Amino acid sequence: MDVDSDADSRFADGTRNFVDWFQGLPGATFRADLIAVEDLRGRNAGRGIIAKQDIAPDTTLFTIPRNAIIYQSESGNEDGPSSSQDSWTLLILVLIYEYLQGDASAWKPYLDVLPSVFDTPMFWPPAELSELQASALVAKVGKEEADRMITSKILPVVREHEHLAHRMGSAIMAYAFDLEKDDDNDGVDEDDEWVEDREGKTMLGMVPMADILNADAEFNAHINHGDDALTATTLRTIRAGEEVLNYYGPLPNGELLRRYGYVTPKHSRYDVVELPWELVETELKERVGVRVDPADWEKVRQLARSDEDFEESFVLERSGEDPDSTGQLSSEPTFSGLPDELADQFKTFLKAVKKVASIELAVQALEDKEMRKDLYLQAVLGALQSRERQYATSLEDDDRILSVGELTGRQRMAVWVRRGEKQLLREAQSWVRQEMNERRNKASDRTGGNDGPAAKRRRF
Numbered sequence: 001m002d003v004d005s006d007a008d009s010r011f012a013d014g015t016r017n018f019v020d021w022f023q024g025l026p027g028a029t030f031r032a033d034l035i036a037v038e039d040l041r042g043r044n045a046g047r048g049i050i051a052k053q054d055i056a057p058d059t060t061l062f063t064i065p066r067n068a069i070i071y072q073s074e075s076g077n078e079d080g081p082s083s084s085q086d087s088w089t090l091l092i093l094v095l096i097y098e099y100l101q102g103d104a105s106a107w108k109p110y111l112d113v114l115p116s117v118f119d120t121p122m123f124w125p126p127a128e129l130s131e132l133q134a135s136a137l138v139a140k141v142g143k144e145e146a147d148r149m150i151t152s153k154i155l156p157v158v159r160e161h162e163h164l165a166h167r168m169g170s171a172i173m174a175y176a177f178d179l180e181k182d183d184d185n186d187g188v189d190e191d192d193e194w195v196e197d198r199e200g201k202t203m204l205g206m207v208p209m210a211d212i213l214n215a216d217a218e219f220n221a222h223i224n225h226g227d228d229a230l231t232a233t234t235l236r237t238i239r240a241g242e243e244v245l246n247y248y249g250p251l252p253n254g255e256l257l258r259r260y261g262y263v264t265p266k267h268s269r270y271d272v273v274e275l276p277w278e279l280v281e282t283e284l285k286e287r288v289g290v291r292v293d294p295a296d297w298e299k300v301r302q303l304a305r306s307d308e309d310f311e312e313s314f315v316l317e318r319s320g321e322d323p324d325s326t327g328q329l330s331s332e333p334t335f336s337g338l339p340d341e342l343a344d345q346f347k348t349f350l351k352a353v354k355k356v357a358s359i360e361l362a363v364q365a366l367e368d369k370e371m372r373k374d375l376y377l378q379a380v381l382g383a384l385q386s387r388e389r390q391y392a393t394s395l396e397d398d399d400r401i402l403s404v405g406e407l408t409g410r411q412r413m414a415v416w417v418r419r420g421e422k423q424l425l426r427e428a429q430s431w432v433r434q435e436m437n438e439r440r441n442k443a444s445d446r447t448g449g450n451d452g453p454a455a456k457r458r459r460f
C-alpha cells in the first residue's frame with residue numbers, strides 16, 4: 001500500500017468509526033438511508049455530509065443527544081467554580097483532557113476526526129500572510145492574542161502539552177457551537193437565547209456530527225437546539241448527491257478564512273473593506289490647499305480626534321437581502337452608499353477646520369453646503385483610490401493570478417480575500433463617481449446648461 005492509499009484508508013476508517021460510534025450513542029439518530037459522511041478532500045472541504053437520495057423539506061437528518069456534547073459550563077460544578085477560565089479556555093482544557101485520555105475517552109472516535117492541521121491564517125508563516133497584502137485581515141489574525149491566552153490560562157494547567165492547546169483552540173474556533181446559557185442554572189429556563197457570540201459570553205460546546213456539516217452562504221439544513229437534543233433538519237428538498245450544508249452566518253471571506261480556514265465564492269457578497277480615516281483626511285488636506293500651515297492642520301487633527309465619536313476607520317460593505325427561510329438567496333447585493341458615520345465625521349472635521357481661522361481658503365468654501373458635499377465625495381474618491389494602491393497587485397493582476405497561477409491552497413485563498421476587497425473598493429468608487437455625475441447634472445439643470453458659475457464655485 002502506498003503512502004496516499006494508506007492515508008486514505010485511515011481517513012475512511014476514521015469516518016466509519018465515528019459514524020458507528022455516533023449511531024451507538026443512546027438517544028442519537030442518523031438517517032443512514034438518506035445521508036452519508038463522505039470524503040470531500042478532493043474539493044478541499046475535509047469530510048461533509050451528502051444526500052444519498054432526494055430528501056424532502058423538514059426531514060430530520062440526525063439527532064445529537066445533549067449529553068453527547070463536549071462542554072464545560074463556566075460556573076463550574078459542585079467541586080468548585082473555574083473562575084479564572086472562560087467558556088473558550090475551559091473547552092480547550094476539556095478537549096486536551098479528553099484527547100490525553102486516549103482510548104479511555106468516551107469521545108475518542110469523534111476526537112479522531114477533528115483535524116490536527118488547520119488552514120486558518122493563525123498558522124500561516126509570514127510569506128503566506130504577505131499574500132493578503134493590505135487586507136485588514138492581517139491585523140486580525142489574532143496569533144499574539146491566542147498566544148497570550150494560552151500562556152496565561154492554558155499553559156499553567158498543561159505546561160507539557162503546549163502544542164495541543166493551539167490545536168484545540170483552532171478546532172473550537174472552526175467546529176464549536178454556541179450553546180444556550182441558562183441564567184437560572186436549573187436547566188429549564190424557557191427564555192433561553194441562542195446567540196451568535198464568540199467573545200466568550202456564551203457557552204461553547206463541541207457537537208459531534210453537527211460539526212461534520214460544511215457550510216456556505218446558501219444552505220439547505222439547520223441545526224435546531226432542543227431541550228434534550230440538537231437536531232439537523234432540512235430546509236428544502238435536497239437532491240441525491242447534493243451536499244447537506246449548514247450556515248455560519250453572513251461572514252465576509254476574510255472572516256471565514258480567519259475563523260474556519262476556507263473561502264467560498266458565495267460569501268464574497270458579504271465582503272467588507274476598511275477605509276482608514278487618515279486617507280480621507282489626506283485627500284481633504286490636498287484639496288483645501290497647499291497654503292495650510294502644518295501646525296494649524298495639526299490643531300485641526302487634534303480637535304477632530306477629541307470628539308468621542310471619532311473613528312480611525314470605516315467599514316464599507318454592500319447592502320443585500322438575507323437568505324430566505326429555505327437558505328436561498330435570489331438577488332445580488334450592491335454597493336449602495338457610504339457609511340453615515342463617515343459623512344458625519346467629515347462634517348465634524350470641517351467644523352474643526354473652520355475653528356482654525358488661518359485656513360482661509362477652506363473657510364470660504366465651507367460656507368456652501370453643496371460645495372461641502374462635493375468636497376466630501378472628492379476626498380472619499382481619492383481615499384478609495386489610495387486605499388486600492390495599498391495592495392501590491394491590482395484587481396486585474398489578481399484575476400490573472402487566479403486564472404493562470406500555480407497557487408497553493410492558502411495562496412489561492414489569500415488572493416481571493418484581497419481580490420474581494422479590491423472589487424468592493426472599485427464598486428464604491430463607481431458609486432461615488434455616479435453620485436458626482438448626478439450632482440453635476442442637477443447643477444447644470446439649475447443653471448440651464450450654463451455651468452459657468454457653478455463650476456467656478458466648485459473650484460476649491
Ligand SMILES: C[S@@+](CC[C@H](N)C(=O)[O-])C[C@H]1O[C@@H](n2cnc3c(N)ncnc32)[C@H](O)[C@@H]1O
Pocket residue numbers: 043044045046047048113114115174175210211212213214215216259260261262264
Ligand atoms: C465544522 S467543520 C465541518 C467538517 C469538516 N469538513 C471536517 O472534515 O471535519 C468546519 C470546517 O470544514 C471546512 N469547511 C466547511 N465548509 C466548507 C466549504 N463550503 N468549503 C470548504 N471547506 C469547508 C473548513 O475547513 C472548516 O474549518
